[in-house]
Every structure is written in C-alpha cells, then in structure tokens.
Amino acid sequence: MTWWQAAPTILSALALMFIPGYLIARSCGSRGITAGALASPLTISVIALGAIAADLAGVTWSLWVLIAPVLLLSVGGISIRLLWRRTHPTTHSSRSGAQHSVQRSIAFGSALALAAVLIGWRLIEIIAAPDNVSQTYDAGFHLNALQFISDTGSASSLTLGGLTTNGADPYFYPAAWHGFVSLLIQLTQASIPVAVTASTLVISAVVWPLGCMFLCTRITGNRPIPLLVTGALSAAFGAFPYLMLDFGVLYPNLLSIALLPTSIGLAAMVLRLSADNHEKWAVSLLGFFGTLPGLALAHPSTLMALLALMLPMGAVALVRHWRHLHHTQSKAWRYLPSVASLIVYAVAVYLLWLRLRPGEAASDWKPFQTPAQAFGEVLASAPQGRPIALMLTILVLAGILHVLQRKGGWWGLCLFIVTGYLFVVATAFPQDDYRALLTGVWYNDSFRLAALLPVTTIVIAVIGGSWLVTAFVARIQASAAGAHRSGYRASLPAVVALVIAIAVITVGSQGKQMRETVTTAQESYELTEDSDFLSIDERTLIERLPGQLPDDAVIAGNPWTGTVYAYALAGIPTLTPHVGSTGGDENLKILTRLDQAGFDPEICQLVETLNSYYVLDFAGPELHLGDHNYPGVEDLATKPGFQLLDSEGDATLYEVTAC
Template sequence: MSWISALLPLITAAALLAAPGYLIARLLSLRGLWAWAFAAPASVTVIVLASLWTPLVGIRWTVLPVAVTAVVVMVIAGILGRLLRSSEPATPSPHTPRATVWALVAAGVLLSLQLILIVGDPNNISQTFDNIFHLNAVRYIMDTGSASPLTVGGMTSPEGGLWFYPDGWHAFVALVAETTGTSIMIASNASMIAVAALVWPASVLLLTRVMVGGHPLVTLTAGVVAAIIPVFPIMLIDYGVLYPYFLALSLLPAVLAATIELLGFGSSASGLSKGTLLIALLGGLPGVIIAHPGAFVAWIVLAIVTAGFAYVKFVLGSPARGALIRNTVFFALALALAAVAWTVLKPAEEARGWPVDQTIGQAIGQAITLSPTYGNVSWVAVVLLVIGTAGLIRRRSLSSALPIALYLVVVVLYVVSSAMVWPELRDLLTGAWYNNAPRLAALLPMLVVPIAAFGGLILFRWIRGLLATEGARRRVVAGGIVGVGVVLLGGQLYANQQAVRFVAAVYAYGDESRLISFDELELLERLSEETPEDAVIAGSAWTGAGLAYAYADRHVTMPHTLTSLSEDQQLILDDLADAEPGSAVCDAVERTGTSYVLDFGTQEIHGARHDFAGLRRLAASDAVTLVDAEGRAKLYEVTGC
C-alpha cells in the first residue's frame, strides 16, 4: 500500500498535536520555539481533558468535544496571559529563528525517513506483545465512544479491576482514525511519525536552549543529534511496543525546560515571567501524566534534582534567615511530595519483575555509549557528549553542572535497573519504571542531546582555530579532520542502519510473523464480509486472533493476553470443541453470544504456550463448521449448539 494513503492521517495527527496547543501557547504569551515546543503538551492536555468529561455528559469521542475543550482552554489562557502581561511585563529574548527552523526540519526529515523505512507499508503493525492491547484499545474507544482513562480498562477488565489506564495515546489515535476514516493500523503509524518528527525535535530543542543556550550551532547540532540516537525514539517503537511512553517522553523535555527556567537555571533569558512559566508547566503536565505516568515520575526526579541545585544556589547567596527558613520548608515539602508520588505511582508488584540481565560494568558502558539495545555505538553523539561534558565542567558553575548531573542521575537509574543485584534497593529506586532497563535507557537521549549540542559548538570553534593555521600544516589538519569525520559519520550511519533494519523486521508481515502472518492477515481482512456486525468471535489473543477486534470491528472474547475472562468465556476456551446441545458450554455460548471461532494455530507471541483445550482439534469437531481458511488460519462458525 502506498504511503499516500497515510498522508491525510499524518496531516490530521500533526494538526491535532500542533494547532490547539500552539494557539493556547500564543495566548499565554509564549513565542517562537517556546510556543512550538509547548504546542504538543498543551494539545495532549486538551485531548485528555476532553476525554474525561465527554463520557460524563454522554457525548461520543470525536473531534467536536476536543474543539470545545480547546476553545475553553484558549479563553482561560487568553485571560491569564493578559493578566500576566499587565502585572509582570516581560522583556524580549534573543533567538535564532532561522537556525531553529532548519534544526526542526532536519530532525523531522531524518526521523520521518527512518520511521518510514522501519514501518515499510503504512498498514503494517508492530508485531509485539503490547500492540495487541494498543490496537484493540483504539477500537474499544471508537466502539464505546468513551476515551476516558477511567473506562478504557473495561476492555480487558469488565468487572472494573483496571480502573485507570493512561490512554492519551489511544485517545489521540482514535481521533485520527475516526476523523479520516482510515484503518487503526494506518492511523497508529501516522500518529507515531507525527509525534517523532514534530513533537520530539521541538521539545528537545527547547530543553537544549534552556540548558546550554541558543547559539545557532548548538541548535543545529541538537536537531541532528536528536534524530540519530536509536535509543529514542526508535527503541520505543520497537520494544514493547511502548507507544504511550513514547508519546509521554516526547512531551517531557519541554515540560522539564519550563521547570529549569522557572527555577532560575536557564542559560539564556527567555523573557517569560515566572507566572507564565508556572502556568505553562501546570498546563503541560496533565498531558504527560495521562500519556504515561512513567514520564511523570521521571519529571519528578529531574525536577527535584534541579530544585536541589536551586536550593544550593540560594543558600550560597547568604539569604536572610526568614527567607532561608521559608525556602528550606518549601524544599522539604517538595521532597516529601515527591516521595509520596514515587510510592503511589509505582505499578503493581507483579508487573515489576523484570530481571537483572548484565553486570554493572556492562550497564555503565552501554549508558555512556548509548548502545543499550542494538549493540552499535552512536559515535557522533558519544564523541560530542564527551566534548560537551568537558566543556561544561570547565565552566565551573552550578548552571553548567546541572545538565551533567541530570544525565548522571538517569545513568545511575539505568545501571540500577539493569545490573543491581540487591532486589529491595533496586525496586525502591526503579520500581516506578517496572525495574525495566529499556524504559530508563529511553530517557538518556533527552539529556544527551543538550550536552552533545554544546559539544558541537566547542568542536566547531576548535576546528576553526586549527584551520586558521597556514600552509602545509593547514592541509594536514584539514585532512585529519576529514578522515576522523568520515570514520565517525560512517560509524553513526552503520549504527542507525542496523537499528532500522532490526526494527523493520518487527513491523513486517511474513509467513512466520510473531503476531499476524500473511495468511492470518488475509483472513482478517475478509472477516467483516463473512461475519455479521454483532458477531462475537472466540480465539486466543496469544496467537493474534484477538486482533479481529481492531482489524474487522468484531467483538472477541479475548481482546488481550491479560484479559480477565468471565466464567463463561473461560468455559468456551476450555470446552468449545466438545460442545453439544444442552451442555454447559452451549449455555455459555448462548449467554455470551459467541458465534464464531478464529483458529490461528499454536504459534504464540514471545514463544509462549497456552493450551486452550476448547480451541484444539476444531477441524474434527462437530461443534463448529468451517467458514473460511487461508493457509493455516481458519474461521469456524459455532453450529453444534
């Protein structure tokens, strides 16, 4: 299928991410890169706010309630912006619009090309465990008309066991699919590219400007480096697949930038009042939280470290006793609130069982070389990181030390999650991220990009100084620089090419695909013509059969591998092959309305093995009749009851 079919969904996704939030940011007096970077956090906040109130008043999930919410937030932003402008006049800030535009374009193009190569066909899917839930959750939102994080869990826990699920991603993709009339698969891929190419570059460029300044070379370097580290965003569209966390981490740098600026550690004057920064921060956080709480916990950690730096800076300024007491109490309260959030936002214990998988030395090496997953070093980023770190250390100031400190905090958390052998301490420190090393590795690029961008500026000035020499020495120096540059760029291109090739295999349909094979895809695409709209289809989610919900809009008994099955549903999975009139399983079939069965064989995601006896030997069962088959994939109708 041509990528032209994804053009309208891509434009729609970009508009949903940018338009409402950008207008809100401008009304709040944000300008330039600040407005562009906060467009997505504000837009996602609007989307999640709309998702919360629409089911309460009985309105279906469409663009209309999002537009209404956006208008209301715009009015509030306009009022607050006017009040803040009149009470706290701001001074204009220097900026480099041309460099910023080029950096955003470069990052967007590089990331888009990589993701298009990875996905291959816009109708492809990530053949991964979590994607069973993600695709079906989008269908569930479109089916029920409710995108609330308080109701989406009902897809897998009808009895209310999962009362909250961070569904900012799913609400967003459902809007794209509903508005454009495209498939959930295309809408998901278009949304992914829009977030990676539009949101992440602007967000991390703003963090770079706040941390190390807005020099044109810093900005341009940041744009390129943001697009060439496979750890993010490529790893998160491969591993899991963690779409919600991917969205949240794309928003996080902008929110962190506002935090750093608010606490007085911005490298260049933003011209924004404290009130404006605080409102921008509070307005962006809901989007991060509902996209994924793991990113919110990361913000808490990094914000507390920044607040600690601000407190030290304040104390070193020899403040009055009263001010010292007030600030000490405030900092202590912030630490206490962070500790409470750290505990409350920790996922259930059974979800935090990821094992240690390497030594501390290996983990440190992977963190420094930005190679925790694909084994290939991001050479350009690593070299610039080393140079930038050295340059910041030479500045000998708290503001210059902050980027290094934040980076080291994440390095430590990554090492703990992947290598610490003391389980209680490990769980205390990294349980909020499921003790899952890839989730913490994905935080590294956000903090590497600013330091590496600063390293790019230092390197450029050093090279310019070397080339200022005359004659033969200049030619030797130039040749050496070109040679080293070719080696570094070659290594970087190889690292990115390897990552793209590795992840592309996860998105491709094939005869032995981990989730949906060619045969299964063909059968799923015919399902809507061969079954009535009210059909309920039995099948194992572990084999991909549960994706009949996302692909064909047909209800299934098992929409995810972790579904809480009712007694009737479990009975059908256990005994359907032996069903006969008057049997208990036939009563269960009648009560649940189950009328069809999808048999996708025994190949399961992650190589798992689940023996549902009621789905075995269906070809020889009198309980069902074959309706359609494509290779080993078969559709049966329940006729034996």
C-alpha cells in the same frame, strides 16, 4: 497502501498535534521556540483531561471535546492579557537583533527538518507500509483500545481498562495516546493501523526533536549552532524513539517520553536555571503545569521521572539562590523558605514514589549485567547490548569535560547522572528492596529506562558538540578574517565550516548502531506468510470478517496466534482483546472446552451468554514462539458441532452449530 496515500493522514496528525496547543500557548503570551515546544504537550493535556471530563458528563468522545476547551482557553488567555495591559501599561521598546532572529529561525527550521527527515526515513524503513501493524505483545491491546473507544464513545483514562473486562469493572489505564489517535481517526476516517503509523511519525519525528531543541537551548542558549547540533543528535539514539516501537510496543511511553524534554525545559525556566528565558515567569509556570496532565495521562512513570529529575535541578537552584543571598549579605532567616521548599518537595516525591508504581508481581524483570557494563552502556549510548555509538560517546565525554572546566551546565550533568544511575540499578544491582524502591516505578524494566537515557544524554552531547563546533567555526572565521576578507566573503568560510561540522556529526551518528536498530525493529512489523504472530493469510481472513458475521458477533480464538487483531482490523469484538489476559472464568472455559459444545450443555449456555458463536483458528506459530494450550478453539476441523465458514491458507473461521 503507499506512503503517498497516507500523506494526508500524516499531515492531519501534525495539525491535530500542534494547532490546538499552539493556539493556547500564543493566547497566553508564549512565543518563539517556547510556544512551539508547548504546543504538543498542551494539546495532549487538553485531550487527556477532556476525555475524562466528557465521560463523567456523559458526553460522547469527539473532536468537539477538544475544540471547545481550546477555544475557551484561548479566548480566556487573550482576555486576561488585554486586561493586564490596560491595568499595567508598559512602554514597549523596538525589538533589536533582527539579523540574529533570522539566523535563529533558519537554524531552527533546518534543525527540525533534518531531525524529521532522518527519523521519518528510519521509521519508514522499519514500518515498511503505513497499514502494517506492530506484531508485539502489547500491540493488540493498544489497537483494540482504539476500536473500543469508537464503540463506547469514551476515551477516558478511568474507563479504558474496561477493554479487557468487556466494560465491566473498568480500571485506570493512561489513555492520552489513545485519545489522540482516536481523534485522528474521527478527523480523517483513516483505518486504525494507518492512524497509528501517522501518529507515530509525528510523535517521533517532530514532537521529540522539537522538545529536545527546546530543552537543550535552556542550557546552551537559543543560538544557531546548538540548535543544529540538537537537530542532528535527536535522530542519533537507538534507544529512543525506536526502542519503544520495537519492544512492547509501548505507544504510551513513546508519547510521554517525547513530551518529557519540554517539561524539563519549562521546569528549568520556572527554577530560573534557563540560559534562554525571555518568557514571563508566570507564563513559564502556567506552561509547566499545563504540560503535567498530558505527561501523567500519557504514562505516569514519565511524570515520576520528571519529578525525580527536578530534585537535582532544585538543589542547583537552591545553591544559586544561597549564593545570591550570601552576596547580598542577607539575614539567616532568608535561607529558610528555600530549604523548606526543597524538603517538602522531596518528601512529596518520596510519598508519590511509593504509591504510583505497579505491583511487585508485574515488576519481576531481573538484572542481567555488571555495574561496569551498565555504566559503559550509559556512557556509550549503547543500552541493551547495542553497538557503541562512537560519535555520541565522543560528544558526551566532551560535554562532561566542558561542564567540569567551565563550571556551567551542572544541572544538565545532574540529569544525565540520575537517568544513568537508574539504568545501572535496574540492569546491574541485586534484586532487593533498594532496587525495587528505585526502579519499581518502571517495572524494573531495563527497556523503559533505556528509553529515558536519550532525554538527558542529548543535553550533555549537545553541550560537547556545540563547544567543539563553535571552536572549529571560530577558528575558520579567524583564518578568514586574517586573510583580509570583508562582508559575506569573510563569513562564507564560517558558514561552510558549520555545514561541514553538522554533516560530520549527522553522518557519524547514523552508523552501525542505527543500522542494527532498524534491522531489529523491522522484524516487529514484517507481514509474511510465516510471520510469528500475524501472517498474510490470517490478516486477509480477518479483513473479510465484516461481510460474513453479524454485527453483534463475538469471536473466540487463541489470541497468541494473531486472532487478537480481529477487533482492531475488522471491528468485531473478541473474547480476549489482549494476549496478557483471558478475561473471566467464562472466557477461559470457552478457550479450553468449546470443542465439547456438541455434548456439553454448559458450554452451549456459555456460548449463548457471551454470544460467541464464531471461532478463528489460526494454525500458525504463537507470539514469542509460545505454546499456550487452548484446545477448545484449536483443530476444530474434525470436531462435531462446527461448520467451516471461510479459510485462507491455514487460517480458518468456524461457526458453532452445536448450539
């Protein structure tokens, strides 16, 4: 499949991601960059909550579950605003600064387009073809979950965990990403791999940079230079979005982290820390709380990151509030409510921190470097041993210096310190209770914490970049003015200087680190004759399955050899839809003893109970070059009671005839 053929699905993903949430945001009074940034988080919140509500009400998951609440919320928002205007008439003054508004709009559009092109181009290099699948540990689960949603008619986070238990005893699994992609499949009738690719492009190349632009302008102000610098730098990190598409693959984390900058920016507006805040406080508050369900149900660990980051933000807001009280010579009791609020919030975060975390058995990632190495990786935007990002390092150092000199943007620096410290703890601290307490929320996994670093690093880098670029442009502008130029002739050198500066930042940030990032990630999507997980022959055989097997068939096979993709690519269930779980004892018996079906009645009884009369036997290598021993579903050519139905190279399909 070509990228041109996938273009309609990509455009549909863009519309599905932004139109519903934008309608809600505008209806409730939000506007400008805030409304644009709010659009995707609100869409995801409605999808995630709607999926749960629909399942509890027994309603089949469909586009109407999204459309109905969007219309209801939009009409409600407009009605409340009209009622408020009637009861609270105000005199509207004419808007000024139209020229500056046009400049900001041009800068915003240019910055977003630059980021989208850079990130989109890199993703196209990595994925290679829109119908390729990620050949990583979690990929099979996420793709199979989409088919599971289609079969069950439910995209609820309360039931998606039933995929690995064949629907029995379902458990919580954050399903916001799965809900969005499943709606895209319904809307476009695209295949699961193409819908996943389209969603990945939209989340990475549009949602992420837009959120970064919104967050950074909360500190720098909504001005052309910071917008352009942010657009260039949002595509400069190897740790995000690319790392989440290479390691895992962690699609839920990809979505949640892409949404995180907007939530942080809204928190800054609510706490009155924002340098650009033309929204009513109530609208900002509603917008902030509106993003939380989507963030939490995309992945709870990112919600915990937000709550942790708001602690230093709250402390900075508290200090500002105290200064105001001191300046107005307020009485002592006026200080108490703010102090109490911060204490209550800190206690609530601590209690949530203890509860919303995986078990210790799942958090066994070990430290692997010294604190000095980890600190250096944070400062150089080079986590996980990647090459130093020189341009980012220069701008980060400039940003830190600017904050220290000008005594502004402190809350942005605090954000950077918090995420950096968490990464240092996870990768370099001893494996003790302190480390488990701080980073156990992320499984003590350095990859997940590395992906969080760009969210806060970009804030400091944009502060530094905007400072340097502004100084450079101002110098050129002054020189042009000194040459007695007037009108557009005086501004032209400044525009040229700005273009050159952004070009230098863009080119300088797309160096060795990005090339290595692309090269490494490409290996996870390569489909070859000897792929480590799913080969060309194996995929070809899987795609022929629907024409050969009955509708109610269930396939057995070693999932580590690529058979796990049969459900997502062919729509035929497998006993093991995730490499991380073999299911119940019955499944394990099939995997280890099915080859004995010709003389063991117990096995035939299990085959009949599970309706698993078909076996995919892939002789290729296992994922991560593993060696899992499942003799019941391997080397069946010479075993009695099995008939060869189809083959493609070393990939074979057998029917159990002994039962």
